[in-house]
Amino acid sequence: MQKLLCGIAGVALAVLGGGAAKAQDSVKIGMVSEYSGQFADTGAQIDHGVELYIKQHGATVAGKKIEIIRKDTGGIAPDLAKRLSQEVIVRDHADILGGFSLTPNALASADVSAQAKKFMVVMNAATSVITEKSPYIARTSSTTPQLNYTLGQWAAKNGIKTIYTMVSNYGPGIDAEIWFQKGFKDGGGTIVGSVRFPVASPDFSSFIQAAKDKNPDAIYIWIPGGAQPAAVGKALAERGIDPKKTKILGQDALASETALKSMGDIAIGMITVSDYDFNHQSPMNKAFVQAYNDQYHRNPDFFSIGGYDGAHLIYAALKKDGGKVDGDSLINAAKGLSWESPRGPVMIDPQTRDIVQTVYIRRVEKVGNQLLNVEIDAVPHVKDPAHGAKK
Amino acid sequence: MPPVFGVLFDGIAYGMLLFLMSVGLSVTLGMMNFVNLAHCSFAMLGGYVTVTLMNALGWPFFATLPVAFIAGAVASIVLERLFFRRFYNSNELNQCLLTIGIVFVSIAAAAYIYGTDQQPMQLPPYLQGSIHFRGLDLAVYRLFLIAAAALITIVLVVTLEWTRFGAQVRAAVNNQRMARGLGIDVDTLFGFTFALGGGLAGLGGALAIAMLGLDPSFALTYLIYVLIVVSVGGLGSIAGSFAAAMLLGVADMAGEYYIPALSSVLIYLVMLVMIMWRPSGLFGRR
Amino acid sequence: MTSDSIAAAARETAPAGARDFLRGQIRWRWSEIVFWLATLLPFVLAPDYLVLASQVAISALFALSLDLILGFSGIVSLGHAAYFGVGAYTAGLISVWGWGEPLTGLVVAGIAAGLVGYVTSFVIARFRHLALIMITLGFGLLLQEAANSAGWLTGGFNGLQGIHTWPLLGKFEFDLYGYTAYAYALAGLFLIFLVARRIIHSPFGLALRGIRENGARMPAIGAPTHSHIRTIYTIAAIIAGIAGAMLTQSTETVSLEALGFQRSADVLVMLILGGTGKLYGGIIGAVVYMVARDQFAGLNPQYWYFWIGLLLIAVVMFLPNGILGGLELLAESAKAQWAKSKWAKTP
Incomplete structure (x- = not known):
């Protein structure tokens, strides 16, 4: 096998080296979502929603700068989703988990949220039981x-x-x-x-x-x-x-x-x-659809609104708890929050942390x-x- | 007429769809022994060509079909000259790795250019709807698919069995050195054959998207079906692929209608039984 | 190299000669020792990457199992995830049923996967080439559909819920940072690697290589081809099952994709990428493929497929026997160059 085996191991490890330093005055959102593969479009629309919200409302909230870290699960892969959630917390020092368009992935990552006590916003996956798997989960999409x-x-x-x-x-x-x-x-x-x-x-x-x-x-x-x-x-x-x-x-x-x-x-x-369509008739939605089109040259859909309201929930919870990023503060702030979304009035149920909506x-x-x-x-x-x- | 005829009709049409998707692979894998897992990438290219011409430039559906064929052929001849030709005598694992690499690149490229969403595609009105015939609803597009598949089969069989080109291809595949010795330009011949396979893939893709939809994952999603058709049919046999596609299509549709509980596994079961019964395929020569 | 070694083996007609040949093969090279020592480095150099490292080690084990049948016996499988998945679900189920001890879980999962492997091996041994590929593919897809339909047992699409793995040896929790997971996966990989290495360098291993090179001729010299294939296929299934069980235990999740076509294809790509028939090929392939994917996807979550595709094309264009094969070639030519230059200098 020649001497090169060890060389390869060395190179691989060199690639692995190097972590990220944590900035004190920023809040990092680890988006664990489907950016490639069969569900890539879902991932793209959720991401657009989050990005547009941040663009419209500024990247600073409660004195902290919001940073997005994107992790691609590539499809149904709970083991990978769980690993990426672990890594985004351990390696990139993310404070909040977001994204999650597929139920198996969300369920696997819920364990990480519970174990690491991190606030997790489910922006699409629609099986009821997800929010019960960790006390730090809230959902901004809908349930089946x-x-x-x-x-x-x-x-x-x-x-x-x-x-x-x-x-x-x-x-x-x-x-x-x-x-x-x-x-x-x-x-x-x-x-x-x-x-x-x-x-x-x-x-x-x-x-x-x-x-x-x-x-x-x-x-x-x-x-x-x-x-x-x-x-x-x-x-x-x-x-x-x-x-x-x-x-x-x-x-x-x-x-x-x-x-x-x-x-x-x-x-x-x-x-x-x-729960949402771009044809919903309200002035707020008209403005949202217009802004979305200006930015991404297509209409938003129910995936986009999950991401948009997910970002809103993170912003509102951070504002309410004064910028504290630990799971307990954030989930307590999130419980019972209600706001006017482009889809209509929505609320986070204080008991189940699930969305209540029209x-x-x-x-x-x-x-x-x-x-x-x-x-x-x-x-x-x-x-x-x-x-x-x-x- | 009893519903069994309707199911049979749908099954044959679905089979012809499978055939159109896989006939190009039957040429490259079956005749040239090249494991081209990127086959559906060429089909995807054909699909995107058709969608772009129809939606952005307003071309009629039929006018886009030759362009889809040419696009697939050109793309495959470029890749053949750049990469594939170096691997004709390599082992099949290297061919797999190379073509999977190409599939990955094509998926990313499609997502980059066209985005990740489904491409909307509207057939012209005269291909929509269905004809009522003695109590059966015969969909026009399915009739069209059956006709297209029959036409392509005839043209291919005639080309490969009865023309000088076909004789040369078969000679080159059977014994390359001997063919060279007889003065056949094997390199060019294989280039043309590959272009034929790629062109058929492009055409198949263009015809299939109305039924299967089109997004960047197309290049992988239907690969399994295509492999099943070619292997059940037998390598090196266009007629074998035709028969296998028809069998699988009818079995699948009949399963959905009569035993829906089994419908998700029926196509695999049929494949397993067929392959165990005839390991080299229905009409396989090797 | 391997076909040479068979020729060499064939030349050695005396039993003593064959023994010496095998003994020479099994001797540890210092490069191997350094390689295994290097696998410990992530604990020190990259503690943030241990979760990834643990899954790389598990994939490496899975690829090693495929190498035993593909690289050493010529059985191309597009459904090897079936055994990985059986192991994964077995480990998950016994945990859900109240027994979360990991080591016994591995044993049970290995046995379950081995049983399925043994039963299927009777079919596998009869076929070659495309038919074999399609049969393994079909079997894998059938099993996945069966698991989807048996939602009462497997949890269906959502995956099996309620898996809890007890601390390893009663002491080490599976932590968020992946210390335990990596130590566990690495130890498993190393021990099973030792077993595989021993098998390959035994007379049985030589017979397998003979089957790979010429399956028709082996029965003519009295080798029981079918039973050899059944044995190695069952061993490979056991190892795949153990790899699956390790993934379930360290992540406490298992879902249908553990059985899926994607996983079968991925492991095949890793193995070919690293180089088949070399034992280390699967390991190197898993490291390169998964680290590359992690890095590309980190930089470019939407289009990383493009870069990984280019990587595969580049490897196959420039290193036709996989990364390891290419490196061997380079090393040999460098050695030859060096020897020649020294010879040239001393007239």
Whole structure:
């Protein structure tokens, strides 16, 4: 093996050497998020949200300078997410953890937050249980039960009697199925059938056919986004299902901006539930969308707002506790904070540290030349129904 | 007609989509024995070319297809001259590492140029919707995919089996030294073959994005499916890939309709059974 | 080098000669000793990087396990994470069920992975080339889907929750800085490396290399090819399982990606990058790949893929037998140059 083996070891160690010195008057936010890979767009939008907030409100808060350190998990990789969280605290001396668009990664990093007593802001991952894993976690996005239970109840109240549900066969999809069905049944509706399709499914026509065979009032579809909304739209069109007659229900990703562009007019009439859309009508949101477009040349989405409000929560908590950065001070400051966000009024629940917010029911309509999500109903002050619910 | 025909139709169309994505690899891996894991990067290039021409320049869908083919061909011939040709006689592990490196670079480059979001893509109206035929909904785009796949198969088989070019390629693959001895310019020939494979990948990508969507992870996401089609079909056989794609497509769609609980594993199960039954593929020569 | 050694081995027909050959192979070189001493340096030089170092050591162990089947027996696998994942989940499950002691956890995880490896080895031994690659790939994907469906057992997509690893030897907590994790992973890597080294330099190891070089001819000289392949495949599965268990125990997490295609592909890349069939190749590859990734991703979290891709292309263009192979070549030519110049100076 020659003498060079030791040389290599030496070089590797030299690369490893060198830490960072801690500046006293700065607050470092370690963003552990998906900057590359399949979920890179989610990571990018969250990051835009955080960055824009800092740009608009100045990089100094409570006399301290805010610094962002970005760590890329590259996708679903809890071991890596946990390591990056450890490293960003140990190596880069981060005071606050942020980011987290995927539940497995957030759950793994929650351990670090608990162990190191660091404030952690979950800016997207939507499984209820995350905030229960560490007493220092707060969430600024939404939870799957919060949105889907609300949609289920809304559907039952609005004249829909029978529903067929179809969801991606993995954690978040199953979570959505359970809570939507629960909401719908609690409201008196009947589930006439359900299917869980493979996460990577590129073609939905057979599943849609099976749903059509049952002839329900509405079909509920939950997919993670990406390329799939377009595939769903295509399958609906081919199977001759018109969302204006057989109602199509779903969560935000089904009718995201790119999804609508790819689906075209077949999407008209789809009803989805969300906590944010760039088409939300309020002066504050208009200004936010404008600023976002000026900076990033695209519209913000529900990922962006999670990052934007996440940054707000960090700023507000720091202001309230006078710039103290330890986990206990920050989480105590965060509990019960409420503010006006571009999405509407939001609050951090003092008991669960989860977000309480208005949940919007929207319908896809053609406004001018553009397909938009138009709000048709809003349920104010929705808490996550899963916290404290019997498991 | 009973729903089984609808499922069969969808399955065949899905299979043809798989075929269009993988036929280029069937040429490079199957005929030239070059493990080109960057195959889907060429497909991704074709996809981005089509999307850019349609959305930014307003070209009609059909006009973009030849450009996607040419883009894939040019890119692959450039890479072939720069890198691949040095590895024809190297072991397959080095080919893997080289082409995986290219995949990584292509993903980062796509993310840098186009951003990480899904590229919206709207088919022209005459390719949308479906035709009603005796109680079946036959989607127009699926009919189009089937026709395209059939056409490409015929052209390829004719080119590779019945033309001078095809005979030379087969000779060069079977025995390089002998082919050189007969005065065949093997270097140029392999360059052209590689361009053909890359061009087909670009075209396949352009045709597939309407169904599969397009973002930078495209280069890796569909690689497994493509490998499955080529290996089940058998190396060196265009017809084998065609048959394998059809089989896998029908099995997948039938599984989704009749046994949804198994649908996520069905394609892998079918692959395992097929490969154990015929290790060198359906129509494999080696 | 290895094909030479086989030729050399073949030339030695007398049993005593073969013994001497093997004995010569197994002697420790001083470069190896320095290498292993150098692995202790992170404790002193880079205490902030110990968590990374622990995961590098675990990946190195995983790559070593792949090297045993790929580098020494010619079995290309695109599904090796299956055994890593079985080990990882086994260690996680026994912890969730109330037994968090790490060392016994490793043993149980190794046995579980070994059992799965033994059962699958009957299929593996029958196939070669592309068919073998696709079978390993398919098996890995099937297992991952099965783990996804068995959410009641594995926790599904969210990963297994509630893993708690007890202090190592009853004393050392797995700390935030990774001191315990690195010591644990390094000790495991070293001990298993010793075992692997012994196996490779045994008559059985020589027979494996014969299978790699010419699988058809080995049965002709009376070597039981299939049973040899089954044995080494099972050993490799056990080691992969132990690596997986170490990752679970030191991070207290395990999720579906432990079984995933990505992990299988990553370990293959690391091994080829370092150099196959050299025992140290996987270790060097893991160090270079993971440190490079960490540094590139730190500098450029969105586009680090670009730089790591360039690294792979550069290595394969300029060092066709991996980093280690290239370095060996350089060292040999330097040695030859040196010898020649000395010879030239003394007329």
